Amino acid sequence: MANARSRFWVNITSAFFVIAIVILANLALGGMRWQFDLTEDGRYTLPEAAKRIAAGLDDTLTVTAYISEPLPSYLEFVPRALQTRLEEFAAASNGNFQFSFRSPENEPGLAAELEKHTPPIKPYPLADFVQGRQTTGSYYLWLVFRYGDQESAYHLLEMREALAREGEFLRLLPFQIASKLVKVRNPEAQIGIVSEKKTPPPELQQQLGRDPSDGLAQLRDIIGKHLPPPRDVDLRHGGQIPDDIDMLLLYKPDALGEAETFEIDQFLLKGKRVVVLLDNWSSFDVDRVREWQSGLQSGTMKMRPLQHGMSEWLSHYGVVASPGLIEDPEFSASSVSVNMEVRQDPATQRMVLAPVERRRRISGLLLPQERDKDRNVTGQFSETSPALAGLGRFGMAWAVPLQVNEAALLAHGKSANGAANARAEGLVSTSRGAFVRTITDDNVPVWSEQQSVAPDKTTVGSHPLVVQVSGRFRSAYVGRKWGEDERPPRKGPDGSALPAMPNTAARLDESLEPGQLWVFADSDFCSDYAALTARNLSSQDSMVALQLAMAGFVNVMDGMLIGDDLIEIRRPNIKDRSVDSKSVDDERGSILWQAVGLTPVLLLVLALLWWMLRTAGTRRRTGAEV
Amino acid sequence: MNTIAWKELRSFLNSPIAYIFLIAFTGWLAGSYFVWGKVGQGVTFFSVGNTSLDVYFSLVPQAFVLLIPALAMRLWPDEIKSGTVELLMTYPVRSWEVVCGKFLAGIWLIALGLLFTLPVPWTVGAYGDLDWGPVWGAYIASLFLGGAFLSIGLFMGALCSEQVTAFIVTAAICLLFVLMGDTLINLFIPKGLHALSNALSFSSRFNYLGRGVVDVADTFYFGSVTAVFLMLNVTVLETRKGA
Numbered sequence A: 001m002a003n004a005r006s007r008f009w010v011n012i013t014s015a016f017f018v019i020a021i022v023i024l025a026n027l028a029l030g031g032m033r034w035q036f037d038l039t040e041d042g043r044y045t046l047p048e049a050a051k052r053i054a055a056g057l058d059d060t061l062t063v064t065a066y067i068s069e070p071l072p073s074y075l076e077f078v079p080r081a082l083q084t085r086l087e088e089f090a091a092a093s094n095g096n097f098q099f100s101f102r103s104p105e106n107e108p109g110l111a112a113e114l115e116k117h118t119p120p121i122k123p124y125p126l127a128d129f130v131q132g133r134q135t136t137g138s139y140y141l142w143l144v145f146r147y148g149d150q151e152s153a154y155h156l157l158e159m160r161e162a163l164a165r166e167g168e169f170l171r172l173l174p175f176q177i178a179s180k181l182v183k184v185r186n187p188e189a190q191i192g193i194v195s196e197k198k199t200p201p202p203e204l205q206q207q208l209g210r211d212p213s214d215g216l217a218q219l220r221d222i223i224g225k226h227l228p229p230p231r232d233v234d235l236r237h238g239g240q241i242p243d244d245i246d247m248l249l250l251y252k253p254d255a256l257g258e259a260e261t262f263e264i265d266q267f268l269l270k271g272k273r274v275v276v277l278l279d280n281w282s283s284f285d286v287d288r289v290r291e292w293q294s295g296l297q298s299g300t301m302k303m304r305p306l307q308h309g310m311s312e313w314l315s316h317y318g319v320v321a322s323p324g325l326i327e328d329p330e331f332s333a334s335s336v337s338v339n340m341e342v343r344q345d346p347a348t349q350r351m352v353l354a355p356v357e358r359r360r361r362i363s364g365l366l367l368p369q370e371r372d373k374d375r376n377v378t379g380q381f382s383e384t385s386p387a388l389a390g391l392g393r394f395g396m397a398w399a400v401p402l403q404v405n406e407a408a409l410l411a412h413g414k415s416a417n418g419a420a421n422a423r424a425e426g427l428v429s430t431s432r433g434a435f436v437r438t439i440t441d442d443n444v445p446v447w448s449e450q451q452s453v454a455p456d457k458t459t460v461g462s463h464p465l466v467v468q469v470s471g472r473f474r475s476a477y478v479g480r481k482w483g484e485d486e487r488p489p490r491k492g493p494d495g496s497a498l499p500a501m502p503n504t505a506a507r508l509d510e511s512l513e514p515g516q517l518w519v520f521a522d523s524d525f526c527s528d529y530a531a532l533t534a535r536n537l538s539s540q541d542s543m544v545a546l547q548l549a550m551a552g553f554v555n556v557m558d559g560m561l562i563g564d565d566l567i568e569i570r571r572p573n574i575k576d577r578s579v580d581s582k583s584v585d586d587e588r589g590s591i592l593w594q595a596v597g598l599t600p601v602l603l604l605v606l607a608l609l610w611w612m613l614r615t616a617g618t619r620r621r622t623g624a625e626v
Numbered sequence B: 001m002n003t004i005a006w007k008e009l010r011s012f013l014n015s016p017i018a019y020i021f022l023i024a025f026t027g028w029l030a031g032s033y034f035v036w037g038k039v040g041q042g043v044t045f046f047s048v049g050n051t052s053l054d055v056y057f058s059l060v061p062q063a064f065v066l067l068i069p070a071l072a073m074r075l076w077p078d079e080i081k082s083g084t085v086e087l088l089m090t091y092p093v094r095s096w097e098v099v100c101g102k103f104l105a106g107i108w109l110i111a112l113g114l115l116f117t118l119p120v121p122w123t124v125g126a127y128g129d130l131d132w133g134p135v136w137g138a139y140i141a142s143l144f145l146g147g148a149f150l151s152i153g154l155f156m157g158a159l160c161s162e163q164v165t166a167f168i169v170t171a172a173i174c175l176l177f178v179l180m181g182d183t184l185i186n187l188f189i190p191k192g193l194h195a196l197s198n199a200l201s202f203s204s205r206f207n208y209l210g211r212g213v214v215d216v217a218d219t220f221y222f223g224s225v226t227a228v229f230l231m232l233n234v235t236v237l238e239t240r241k242g243a
Helices: A002-028 A048-055 A080-093 A110-115 A155-165 A168-187 A202-208 A217-226 A256-271 A288-297 A311-316 A408-412 A528-536 A540-562 A567-569 A581-586 A590-623 B001-013 B016-036 B059-072 B077-082 B083-088 B095-115 B119-126 B132-159 B161-179 B189-201 B203-210 B218-243
Strands: A035-037 A061-067 A097-102 A125-132 A135-137 A141-147 A150-155 A193-194 A249-253 A271-278 A299-303 A319-321 A325-327 A335-337 A340-344 A351-355 A359-362 A403-405 A424-431 A435-437 A444-447 A464-471 A489-491 A498-499 A516-518 B212-214
Touching: A002 A435, A048 A080, A048 A168, A048 A567, A061 A080, A061 A168, A061 B132, A080 A097, A080 A141, A135 A435, A141 A155, A141 A168, A150 A168, A155 A168, A168 B001, A202 B016, A217 A528, A217 A540, A249 A256, A249 A540, A256 A271, A256 A311, A256 A489, A271 A540, A288 A299, A288 A528, A288 B212, A299 B095, A311 A359, A319 A359, A319 A516, A335 B001, A403 A424, A403 A464, A403 A590, A408 A424, A424 A489, A516 A540, A528 A540, A528 A567, A528 B001, A590 B001, A590 B016, A590 B077, A590 B119, B001 B095, B001 B218, B016 B059, B016 B095, B016 B132, B059 B161, B059 B203, B077 B083, B077 B161, B083 B218, B095 B132, B095 B218, B119 B132, B132 B203, B132 B218, B203 B212
Parallel strands: A061 A097, A193 A249, A249 A271, A271 A516
Antiparallel strands: A035 B212, A061 A141, A125 A135, A141 A150, A299 A444, A319 A403, A325 A435, A335 A359, A340 A351, A424 A464, A464 A516, A489 A498
């Protein structure tokens, strides 16, 4: 009995001893991050490109994380996740990346010091629950980057809903940090935007504000996160492009004259970058929201024609822009609910204005996806172009018919020995069944119940939607003389001719440095109002395609200005791996059978087989015994 | 140990409980994901529209909380009730070999259950670009979680002579481990306990592994919980043997 009791105590003591060792081992391991990332694209590992950016620091960069202690319950993972990522950056930086955590709650006087910072670093009110009771507290969630005399602050709340989801936070954080490193190291990379701002109609001013808008607020916001905020450039009436602009974005150019295109030409020949978002028709503008809504009901929309005035200049660089618009029966098949009606919401039992499930084809909408030789969607546009790799779709609306005429480019894009030193390439294209529809009365079809038919078979074929032209060029204006300083005359506000703008800079006839010109067949994909319309229509396909087109567009600009590293870091979300919705709809029954029905049937068959084997075995044994 | 494991597995397969477990497990997961939607969210494969299987694998802990205690409840209470445990103790085997044998039988059955869920990722992969990394991560996480639940079930089974009691207590403990560290649950407990709750949580570690990131600390945690409960089980047996 005494032996049993002592054995009991030995067992209990050794159990407690082992548990203590296990707890200590877990505590020790908890501080270490030995991880194996099994995802195909290493989504949760610091990307090589981010390491390259960190390794490229040639001076000390400090990151100070001003993080409140404690944080709301749903953000408690943030300090640990942030520390993990910052440690990875520090490890890759050869000692030039240093970071520290500071909590204004634990350091008296720090809050007042941060208040004086430019811009002020303030706590942000966030809701929390403490023991079941809702409370609101103010929390610091800031990162401040300092590099030489450059400083940039990043508010983690800019990550929005991703901040509250650990997986998304870990995935996006390397890009956010790397983009700040790029921003403080490249303070000179400046984008200029040429666009026309319009005032919202009075009835929409309450909703959209009163300030004139070009619909590029979202784009400016995205660019401003990792580059200096884009600056407006006014080319009208002989305005010039400032010297510190590195890339010029022409958004929906309208009625450009020779003086403006000459200015753009000279800018390109300096080895700078030009991106043109072209349109033949103005559809998504702040002053046209009503037209769009009525167009959805009637089926046609009175569009405002645009005379971009760039055809001649573009054709010199091998890009032929024609009138009309592209329709693609294959890639415009994304249907949307176009009728709205008041009905009862089954979830809330309230009356709501909601789209009716009457699906129609938006004939001018293009949602191209690249396909392989077997006509299967590949899931990404280009493995070779970093800007477009990983993008599964693209969204454009009423695109301009473009063609690439490389011969026209090579007629002047040649070096002294005759070798080509310029090239033009279409990177995103429609299907081979696309065609050009010529519009004669400004009434552009919005939707149709039937399949679109090409009015003119000669235009049927694959049309490029994004064209890249790069290399050294000869000016489109070589040999043209306008006056003493050989510059084209300006137009006054009333359209009258004015004398050429006095300019002391030498006129360029050939590229000083290799330049880049990108032409997009549409401008709407980055318009705030196009995104708003897609949301109102509840068109998931359109929303995703527009977002991906915008991502591709931002990639293009980043690639031109700061290299490909940031593009490489921007990994697609796992949620971007969409299923082939048409096949899923068509094969719903077979999916249900494979995924739900097959296993139970298989298990029942196996159970039956096992039972038969067992019965046979028992019989054999019984027989042998008998 | 292998002999005991094989004997237990055969006894599982000879009874309807293994098939009920397998059909309930695979049916629950696939049905929830493809037909009626995840409880409280109504999300199905057809409404998600992408190849992420996050929602599908997030159903695994829910299913395990009910099914693994049901599986484990017959491993010890049956033996205790019928008195075969005393007979087993007279065999020339060590207590830990008996415990590990029973554990192995249970884990094989859980692995078999997970194997039968493979048609789901195959099906989803046929209709889109599926990243298999998070899928394998989720399978590893499920196996570790299943092992931890099973060890808790075995320990509770050794303590309780009634199957129903063992089932209820095991399910309650497993549920507690799953709920701990959950953001929603943290809202209702004092802030001072959050660190402890997060450290003991199964669900946050399961989700981390399920994203396709195998962290040594997380796998070690699952492994150590399993080992501790198996060891406690051995202690109970030894004590019983001594008595």
